Amino acid sequence: MTSAFLPGLVTGLALIVAIGAQNAFVLRQGIRREHLGVVVGICIVSDIFLIGLGTAGIGFLIDRVPWLLNIFRWAGVVYLLVFAVTSFRSALKPQAMDVSGDDAGSLRRVVLATLAFTWLNPHAYLDAVLILGNLANQHGEQRWIFAGGAFAGSVIWFTALGAGARALSHVLNTPLTWRIVDALVGVVMVFIAIQLALMPAV
Known part of the structure; x- marks a missing residue:
């Protein structure tokens, strides 16, 4: 009864590891040591929720009301461009980032940003709900075992990404490094927008 777990794990990782706005934001927050646990937790719970919806067969709703994806798409474009401008402005500042956590940014702001990067991206619905959901249902009675593998992939990836970035935070805390990080994050956001x-x- 565990034969569908590994395919779910591999497929989930293959879809989630690709560089995207969400991963870039987790990386940035990990290096900043800014509410990292909350960010990783929101990403994992959101992924599990979306994959669960697809596995439960809710993906057909997206096919029936495709205009919802268009709303999310344009809202995401606007948000990504605004965040990109913010990142580019930060890249112009010469000082190193204080990653001690004493002056971490607003928790509310970070939570809202994480939710936006997750829920305003139509690719999240296409990948998690439609693709993974459809693949899970192809396994019949083992569809939730497949989904469990995809759940595990999400937990492994976001935990590893956040922990790895946090571990490198002190090494990367230099003015030049932060300019490069913020500039690269801005470029990623513009590219995805x-x-x-x-x-x-659709």
């Missing part, structure tokens, strides 16, 4: 804007209407 363009991808979303050019997606065919």
Whole structure:
């Protein structure tokens, strides 16, 4: 009864490991040591919820009301571009980032940003609900075992990404490094915003 677990794990990791806005944000927060546990937790719970919806067969709703994805798409484009501008402005500042955690940013702001990067991205629905959900249902009675593997992939990836970034935070706390990190995050956000804007209407 465990034969579907490994395919679920591998497929989940294959879809989630790709560089995206959510991963870039987790990496940034890990290096900043800014509410990292909350960020990782939100990403994991959101993934599990979306994969669970797809496994339960809710994916057909997206097929029936595709205009919802278009709303999420344009909201995501706007948010990504705004965040990119913020990252580029930070990249212009010469000082090193204080990663001690004493002056960490607002928890509310970080929570809202994490939710936005997760829930305003239509790829999250396509990957987690439609693709993983459909693949899970192809395993029949073992669909929840497949989903369990995908759940585990999400837990492993986000935990490893956040922990790895946190472990490197002191080494990376230099003015040049932070300029590069913020600039790269801004570039990733712009690139993904363009991808979303050019997606065919559904």
